[in-house]
Amino acid sequence: MFGLSALFLARFQFAFTVGFHIVFPAFSIGLAAYLAVLEGLWLKTGRSAYLDLFKYWLKVFSVVFGMGVVSGLVMSYEFGTNWSAFSQKAGPILGPMLAYEVMTAFFLEAGFLGVMMFGLNRVGKGLHFAATCMVSIGTLISMSWILSSNSWMQTPRGYRIDEATGRFLPVDWWQIVFNPSFPYRIVHMGLAAFLCVAFIVAGVAGWHLLKARREGRQASEQVRLMFSMAMWMAAIVSPIQVLAGDTQGLNTLEYQPAKIAALEGDWESESRAPELLFGIPDMKNETTHFKIAIPYLGSLILTHSLDGKVPGLKDYPKEDRPYSPLLFFSFRIMIALGMLMVLVGLWSLYLRWKGKLYDTPLLHRIALFMSPAGFLALLCGWITTEVGRQPFTVYGLLRTSDSVSPIALPNIATSMVAFVIVYFIVFTGGITILLRTFAEEPHPDQHGPAEDQPQRAAGTTQVSHQPQPDAGMAE
Amino acid sequence: MTETAGFWLPMVWALLAATAIFLYICLDGFDLGIGILFLKEKDADHRNLMVNTVAPVWDGNETWMIFGGAALYGVFPVAYGTILPALYLPVLFMLLALILRGVSFEFRFKAESPMSKFFWDTAFCGGSIVAAFMQGVILGTLVQGIKVENNVFVGSSFDWFSPFSLFCGLAVVIGYALLGATWLLWRCEGELHDTMRRISFALAGLMLVTIALVSVWTPMLHTTYMQHWLAMPQLALVAPVPVAVAVLAGVLFLGLRNPRSHLLPFVATLGLFFLCFSGLGINVWPYIVPPTITIWQASSPPESQTFLLVGTMFLLPLILSYTAYSYYVFRGKMSAGHHYH
Numbered sequence: 001m002f003g004l005s006a007l008f009l010a011r012f013q014f015a016f017t018v019g020f021h022i023v024f025p026a027f028s029i030g031l032a033a034y035l036a037v038l039e040g041l042w043l044k045t046g047r048s049a050y051l052d053l054f055k056y057w058l059k060v061f062s063v064v065f066g067m068g069v070v071s072g073l074v075m076s077y078e079f080g081t082n083w084s085a086f087s088q089k090a091g092p093i094l095g096p097m098l099a100y101e102v103m104t105a106f107f108l109e110a111g112f113l114g115v116m117m118f119g120l121n122r123v124g125k126g127l128h129f130a131a132t133c134m135v136s137i138g139t140l141i142s143m144s145w146i147l148s149s150n151s152w153m154q155t156p157r158g159y160r161i162d163e164a165t166g167r168f169l170p171v172d173w174w175q176i177v178f179n180p181s182f183p184y185r186i187v188h189m190g191l192a193a194f195l196c197v198a199f200i201v202a203g204v205a206g207w208h209l210l211k212a213r214r215e216g217r218q219a220s221e222q223v224r225l226m227f228s229m230a231m232w233m234a235a236i237v238s239p240i241q242v243l244a245g246d247t248q249g250l251n252t253l254e255y256q257p258a259k260i261a262a263l264e265g266d267w268e269s270e271s272r273a274p275e276l277l278f279g280i281p282d283m284k285n286e287t288t289h290f291k292i293a294i295p296y297l298g299s300l301i302l303t304h305s306l307d308g309k310v311p312g313l314k315d316y317p318k319e320d321r322p323y324s325p326l327l328f329f330s331f332r333i334m335i336a337l338g339m340l341m342v343l344v345g346l347w348s349l350y351l352r353w354k355g356k357l358y359d360t361p362l363l364h365r366i367a368l369f370m371s372p373a374g375f376l377a378l379l380c381g382w383i384t385t386e387v388g389r390q391p392f393t394v395y396g397l398l399r400t401s402d403s404v405s406p407i408a409l410p411n412i413a414t415s416m417v418a419f420v421i422v423y424f425i426v427f428t429g430g431i432t433i434l435l436r437t438f439a440e441e442p443h444p445d446q447h448g449p450a451e452d453q454p455q456r457a458a459g460t461t462q463v464s465h466q467p468q469p470d471a472g473m474a475e
Numbered sequence: 476m477t478e479t480a481g482f483w484l485p486m487v488w489a490l491l492a493a494t495a496i497f498l499y500i501c502l503d504g505f506d507l508g509i510g511i512l513f514l515k516e517k518d519a520d521h522r523n524l525m526v527n528t529v530a531p532v533w534d535g536n537e538t539w540m541i542f543g544g545a546a547l548y549g550v551f552p553v554a555y556g557t558i559l560p561a562l563y564l565p566v567l568f569m570l571l572a573l574i575l576r577g578v579s580f581e582f583r584f585k586a587e588s589p590m591s592k593f594f595w596d597t598a599f600c601g602g603s604i605v606a607a608f609m610q611g612v613i614l615g616t617l618v619q620g621i622k623v624e625n626n627v628f629v630g631s632s633f634d635w636f637s638p639f640s641l642f643c644g645l646a647v648v649i650g651y652a653l654l655g656a657t658w659l660l661w662r663c664e665g666e667l668h669d670t671m672r673r674i675s676f677a678l679a680g681l682m683l684v685t686i687a688l689v690s691v692w693t694p695m696l697h698t699t700y701m702q703h704w705l706a707m708p709q710l711a712l713v714a715p716v717p718v719a720v721a722v723l724a725g726v727l728f729l730g731l732r733n734p735r736s737h738l739l740p741f742v743a744t745l746g747l748f749f750l751c752f753s754g755l756g757i758n759v760w761p762y763i764v765p766p767t768i769t770i771w772q773a774s775s776p777p778e779s780q781t782f783l784l785v786g787t788m789f790l791l792p793l794i795l796s797y798t799a800y801s802y803y804v805f806r807g808k809m810s811a812g813h814h815y816h
Contacts, residue, residue, distance in 0.1 A: 063581050069534055070577040074570050076544035080559030081566055087548060088556040088626065092775035095549025096783040102542045103790040110538045111797045114531025115804055122804055162776075167552075170778045405560045411632050415567045422571045426578050429595075433585045 007404050009412045010082040013419065015386075017074050020423055022382060023375055024068030028109075029143055029190070030197025031061050032136035035116075039132050043125060048444065052222050056442040057201075060434060062117055065109075067430050074419075082412065086393050086403035093159060093168050093176060097149045105142030109135050140190070147189055151182035154385070154395050155255045161397070168394065180255055184248040185385075191241045192381065195341060196374030198233035201226050203371020204438045206364035211441075213361060222442040224358050227367070231357065235345035242338060246301075252388075253302055256395060257311035258320065259388030263327040264298060265291075269312040273298035277332075281324035286314060288324075322390045326383065334380035337373050344370065484780040485770040488550045489763070491787065495546060497752050499539035501654075501745055506533045508655020510576055510603020511648060513596065515674060521667050522596065524809055526580065528662045531805045533580060535798055537573070549783055553626050553773040554763045561621045561628040562613050565635050569609035576602025607651045608644040615643030618755060619696055620766045639692060646685035650748065653678040657741040664808050675731050675740060683724055686751060690717065693758055697766055700758045709757075716754045723747050 035057055042050035076098070079087045087095075115123060115131040123131070158175030159168045170176060205227035212219035253260050260266075265281040265288040266273060275297035279288040299308040313321050344366060351357045389395055393403045506529040516522060529536070547555040559566055579599035586592040612635055619639050622630035656678055660671040694701045703709040723746045730739035759765050763773045774780065 063585075065534070066578055066581050069537060070574040073537065073541055073544075073573060073577075076541045076548075077559060077566055077570060079548060080544070080555045081563050084556035084560050084628075088552050091548050091552025091555060092779040095545065095547075095552055095555070095775065096779050097549075098545040099542065099549040099783055100786055102538065102545045103786065103794065106538045106541060107535065107794040107798070110535035111794070111801050113534050114801050118531050119804055167776075169776050170782065173782055405556075406627055407560060407563065408632055411563050414564070418567060418571055422574055426574055429582050430578060433582060436585075 006407050006409045006412050007401055009409070009416055010404050010407065011400065013082060013412065013416050014078065016416075016423075017071065017078060017419060019379060019382075020427065021068070021071040021075055022378070024064055024071060025139070025142070025146075026189075026193040026196050026375070026378055027064045027200075028061070028068050029139040029193035030195075031057060031064060032132075032139045033194065034197055034201070035061060036129075036132050036136040039129050043129055049222050049225050052442055052444060053226055056222070058117065059437055063430055063433055063437075065113065067426070069110075070426075071423075080405075081415075082405050082407060083393075083403050084405040086398065089165075089167050089398060089403075090153075090394055091167075093152065093170050094149050096170075097145055097152075097177070101142055101145035101149075105138045105145065108141070109138035112138070143189060143193070144186060147186045148177050148179070148182050151185050152176055152179050153393060154185075154389055155179045155181040156394055156397060168397075181248075181251050184244070184251045188241070188244045188248050188381070191237055191244055192374065192378045194233060194237055195241060196378055198230045198237065199341070199367070199374040200371050202230035202234065202367040203369075205230060206367035206371075207438070208441050209358060209364045210361060210368065213364075219358065220441060220443055222444070226442070227364075228352075228357065230367075231345070231348035231352070234341055235349045238338065238341040238345045242342060245335075245338065249302060250304075252385075253311075256388065258313070258316045259322055259327070259385075260302060261311040261313045261315070262322040262324040262388060263331040263384055264302075264310070265324055265328045266298070266310060266312045267314050269309065269315050271299060271307045271309045272296055273302075273308075273310040275301060276328075279328065281328050283321070283324060288328075320391065322388045326387050330380040330383040330387070334377045334384060337377040337380070340370065341373060341377075480777045480781070481771070481774075484777055484784065485551075485774045487784065488546075488774070488780055489761075489770045491784075491791075492543070492546055492550065493752075493756055495539060495543055497749065499536075499543055500748060500752065502536035502539060503533075504651045504748065505529070505654040505658040505741075506536055507576075507603045507607045508651040508653070509659065510599050510655075511607060511652040512655050512659070512671075512674070513600035513603070516667075516670065521670075523584075524663060524667060525659055526583070526599075528659065528809050530580065532798075532801060533577075535801065537577065540573075546783075550775055550780055551763055551770065551773040552775050553768060557621065557623050557626060557628045557764050557768065558617065561623075561630055562616055562635055563632060565609045565612045565616070569606050569613070572602040572605035572609065574602075575599075576606060603651075604648060607648045611644035611647030612640045614647070614755070615640030618643075618693060618759060618765065621764050623764060623767050626768070639696065642685070642692070643689065646682075646689055649678060649681050649685055650751075653682050654741070654744050654748070657744045661737050661741045662809055664810060672731060672734075676728075679724070679727055679731065679744075682747070683720075686720060686747070689751075690754065693755070699766065703758060713754070713757050716750055716757070720747065720750050723750065 035054060038050050038054040038057070041047070042054060112131040112134040115128065116135050119131065120128055156168070157179045158170065158172035160171050161167070162169050205223050208223040209219045209227060212223070249260070261269075262281075264273075265276050265279045267286055267288065272295070274293035274295045276288065276291055276293050278290065278292040280290055281288045296306050298310055300306055302308065302310050313324065344363075347363060348357060351360050351363060357363075391400050392398060393400050509525050509529060512525065513522060516525065544555075547558075575598045579595045579602065583592060583595035583599060586595050616635040616637070619637060621628065622634065653675060656671045656675045660668055660675060663671065694704050703713050723743050727740055727743035727747070730736040730743055733739075761769045761771075763770045
């Protein structure tokens with residue numbers, strides 16, 4: 001596809017670092033919301049199982065959030081090191097948006113994280129709940145800014161191009177921020193983050209349900225509660241996500257038809273287009289091999305009409321076509337996982353109605369097996385939308401090949417190797433710790449970081465001249 | 476109208492950016508310093524205590540660095556697009572070090588085997604040292620000057636590898652260690668407090684030597700820097716800096732010698748950092764990428780700077796107040812021992 005050029009390595013490095021990074025913010029967005037819900041329910045109902053679950057997932061949050069911060073730090077400088085031409089040209093528009101993200105979201109999250117993690121004994125229930133909500137709101141604000149920036153790169157509006165420097169200059173910030181694809185993307189991404197966490201929670205609960213069954217005992221109240229909550233999410237959110245994805249598809253067809261043609265593997269523009277279930281797109285010979293197709297379905301899905309016209313890649317000059325073989329599969333894997341999630345959700349509704357939600361080991365096994373499904377679907381979705389934007393960084397206006405820094409190949413090769421090594425160490429360490437945390441069953445009087453072990457910290461240590469902590473918080 | 480906005484906005488932003496960088500240096504300075512002090516302090520309980528003094532706040536401290544990157548990108552995109560390619564390797568090493576050190580906060584407490592505990596402690600210490608050193612190198616390289624033509628970096632990948640910038644790296648490691656030691660002296664009691672007071676003496680001496688050397692070295696790098704010290708109006712601006720450094724150094728040593736003084740050494744060290752930072756700022760002014768690109772040449776259009784400034788005026792005080800609240804919640808001395816393991 002490319003020679004081993006600095007451009008290729010810069011792209012590969014971006015895909016690698018952002019691919020690792022994105023998992024953690026998505027995890028944080030979903031988990032922070034889950035934590036806020038758990039603490040809110042605990043305060044409302046007084047049921048201690050909610051607090052136990054809160055403390056259990058808080059430990060996970062501390063690891064996930066830290067990894068999100070450090071891998072995100074890289075992104076904030078990588079634009080400058082590897083994509084300096086892009087930064088200089090698009091900086092006047094994207095830079096302020098990222099700075100706003102930091103000011104309205106990152107500081108909010110980091111500022112209240114300490115209180116949320118370690119302040120349970122220090123600030124009282126109400127303030128602590130407020131801190132948890134602030135962290136959760138921070139993650140959502142952060143998602144809004146970053147998706148707005150990304151959407152602007154996909155569907156740029158509200159700019160003019162300075163003739164002398166080729167820079168994008170802001171004309172109308174309202175149009176820039178609320179560009180045409182932003183509303184669809186933010187809904188799709190937000191729901192995706194919630195589903196990621198729902199399936200992780202379901203997987204952990206499924207593991208403990210199976211283990212309890214093997215040991216001939218009943219799983220704890222906490223395990224059953226979190227399984228039930230996760231299955232409600234799967235049942236309600238997955239179908240909504242299918243609708244959200246569908247509307248984003250319609251939006252993409254309107255603004256980026258070449259992306260649609262590439263992810264469908266369609267070469268000729270036609271009405272009454274079939275939907276390919278399988279195929280191997282071939283960029284060179286401009287065809288798709290080994291097609292298995294369902295007639296009319298392509299038009300129906302994309303245009304909601306049997307004889308709607310769908311685009312073909314041949315409508316576009318060769319140098320403007322996104323790489324179809326990758327998109328074709330990333331898109332289909334995402335769809336397949338989404339459908340599986342819907343099925344799991346529906347099945348859980350049926351079992352719940354029959355009163356067998358906790359007594360169906362097959363469902364628990366499937367939940368365990370599908371615990372990474374949300375993240376896989378998320379990554380496939382991002383590959384689809386980002387690779388589908390190629391060969392441009394700012395869609396239709398700035399080519400990726402004109403965005404890269406004047407960087408020497410050895411530099412970028414060095415950094416690539418260094419990133420791979422460090423990420424391997426860090427993410428292996430992180431995943432090991434997460435798995436070890438998951439292996440413990442949440443139980444009554446869950447010890448959270450707030451009370452006992454200095455799990456990185458220290459709300460635990462008493463301040464010598466402080467009054468005694470509010471005893472109510474200790475449960 | 477636009478003419479004046481085009482003149483004043485970059486000045487306001489240069490001041491804001493300098494403030495953000497200075498806040499970063501102060502805040503992440505002492506928590507990087509704690510990692511550096513792992514070199515001297517081997518006791519496991521003490522180490523936990525040291526880390527715990529910053530555990531609730533370090534994420535926020537590091538956020539200032541992300542803010543620096545994002546603000547530079549939005550407000551001075553030309554600087555962002557030339558400085559980072561020029562400092563490719565130091566920035567890379569700094570980021571990797573910050574990653575290793577950042578996750579060690581979590582991982583070292585969760586490590587079960589002595590092997591992995593040792594590994595993450597080493598990563599915490601090593602990461603802190605490398606990050607601090609590279610920040611010094613970045614600063615030194617910037618002051619020394621970056622080769623730019625038509626807004627594109629044209630130097631070589633190893634321009635940063637010079638005696639001046641390497642020495643700046645060393646200076647920052649020493650400075651951060653002193654910040655960390657005086658912070659711990661303030662926040663801890665007993666044996667750890669005494670150790671930190673002892674270490675602070677030595678570090679303070681070293682830091683003053685490095686400040687003196689960098690101060691003499693910097694004006695010799697460029698004629699423009701030298702002119703600040705030779706022409707009259709500028710001299711009036713720079714001359715008080717060395718005097719103030721001497722005064723604060725005196726205060727620092729007095730504070731360290733007085734066993735009842737706990738907070739003063741930390742404040743005096745912050746003061747020294749402020750003087751060094753503004754001293755360098757005065758030397759470099761009005762360039763953002765010395766010796767060719769001024770803050771006006773590096774700026775994004777007034778529309779971008781205004782858009783961001785409106786929000787910043789409102790958000791920055793808000794951020795500072797809840798950050799202060801978080802520090803307030805976790806105030807006071809940390810007592811050693813009984814809560815750990």
